[in-house]
Amino acid sequence: MRKYLLAATMIATSLAAGIASPGIAGADSGHSGRGPSFTFALLGDTPYGEAQEAAFPTLVEDINSDRDVKLVLHAGDVKSGSTSCDDAHLTATAKQYQTFDDPFVLTPGDNDWTDCHRTAAGGFLPTERLDAFRRIFYPVAGRTLGRHPMKVETQARNPQHRDYVENVLFTEKRVVFATVHVVGSANDLAPWAQLPGGDQPELRTAEYEARKAAALDWIDNAFDTARRTHAPGVLLLLQAEPTQSAGFTEIRERIVERSRAYGKPVLLVHGDEHVQEVEPNYAGVPNLTRLETFGDTASQWLRVTVKPKSPEVFSWEQETVPAA
Numbered sequence: 001m002r003k004y005l006l007a008a009t010m011i012a013t014s015l016a017a018g019i020a021s022p023g024i025a026g027a028d029s030g031h032s033g034r035g036p037s038f039t040f041a042l043l044g045d046t047p048y049g050e051a052q053e054a055a056f057p058t059l060v061e062d063i064n065s066d067r068d069v070k071l072v073l074h075a076g077d078v079k080s081g082s083t084s085c086d087d088a089h090l091t092a093t094a095k096q097y098q099t100f101d102d103p104f105v106l107t108p109g110d111n112d113w114t115d116c117h118r119t120a121a122g123g124f125l126p127t128e129r130l131d132a133f134r135r136i137f138y139p140v141a142g143r144t145l146g147r148h149p150m151k152v153e154t155q156a157r158n159p160q161h162r163d164y165v166e167n168v169l170f171t172e173k174r175v176v177f178a179t180v181h182v183v184g185s186a187n188d189l190a191p192w193a194q195l196p197g198g199d200q201p202e203l204r205t206a207e208y209e210a211r212k213a214a215a216l217d218w219i220d221n222a223f224d225t226a227r228r229t230h231a232p233g234v235l236l237l238l239q240a241e242p243t244q245s246a247g248f249t250e251i252r253e254r255i256v257e258r259s260r261a262y263g264k265p266v267l268l269v270h271g272d273e274h275v276q277e278v279e280p281n282y283a284g285v286p287n288l289t290r291l292e293t294f295g296d297t298a299s300q301w302l303r304v305t306v307k308p309k310s311p312e313v314f315s316w317e318q319e320t321v322p323a324a
Contacts, residue, residue: 036309038173039068041102042302042316044075044239044271045109045295047093049083052298055321056096059298062321064101069303071172072100072146075271075293076109076183076239078137085116085129090136097137097145104146105177106137108166109239109272110184117192125200126192127207138165155221161214169222173308175233178222180215180251182238184272187212187247208247216254223258233265233306233313240272241290252283259288265313271295276302276318291316 041063047053078093116124142154155167169178191199242252259266266288274295282290294300304316
């Protein structure tokens with residue numbers, strides 16, 4: 001397996017001792033071990049198409065064989081935008097994710113529901129597919145997928161945002177992790193142009209506004225938790241980069257504002273663009289780094305290590321699955 005070390009450049013201004021708050025899976029959950037660090041696998045935009053679906057078991061085997069990996073994170077898009085969004089396809093992919101030995105944490109992508117209006121994807125009503133996606137990939141609120149799932153805090157426990165079972169939060173080695181449902185296609189502001197009968201702008205806009213409100217609250221919750229517990233770092237997992245464009249502006253501003261005030265390392269992780277890259281000093285915030293994972297591949301993944309007592313907290317390596 002070939003590895004290329006990439007150094008995270010986020011600098012912590014202070015480190016302080018703390019404990020996981022009640023109701024959040026922490027280091028004592030049995031998944032992060034007792035050492036000074038822990039490692040997780042980072043995926044995104046996979047598997048795409050039949051070839052990657054066939055190769056996916058080898059990817060799973062490669063990650064399962066890594067004894068240091070204790071967790072798997074997926075940055076959304078469980079399928080390509082030109083393949084069916086029907087229950088059968090989604091269920092088959094969920095079963096593949098269940099073969100990971102470790103807890104599997106997933107945030108939805110635009111291909112998974114927003115873009116299901118496309119003719120090639122089946123011409124589905126996106127909000128109906130979002131309901132189906134939640135049913136298939138989050139069958140038990142507050143519990144991950146994987147052969148050895150773990151408990152997580154879910155936003156669905158909040159009556160104001162009870163639909164958002166996919167927004168979860170947990171701690172590992174005192175570092176706060178949160179998934180935030182932010183997707184491509186302008187975060188669902190792009191018209192459902194291929195929907196039979198045409199776009200439904202009122203429904204689409206209402207969905208966007210409600211999910212944006214939930215996302216902003218969940219970002220605040222992540223940073224509030226980190227401050228309360230004196231966490232050494234925060235990781236936010238989104239599907240799409242929150243760019244300075246329609247659909248993302250308020251979410252980007254909130255992440256920037258809270259990261260700057262927090263002062264310690266914040267890692268903004270996403271997929272969507274299928275280019276593995278890193279951008280330190282993101283949006284001009286010295287302690288905020290953007291990390292995009294691989295996409296449209298079942299042969300590469302990122303191996304991320306968290307060392308809470310190190311100044312940068314996060315570091316990662318590129319991994320390539322050995323040829324069968």
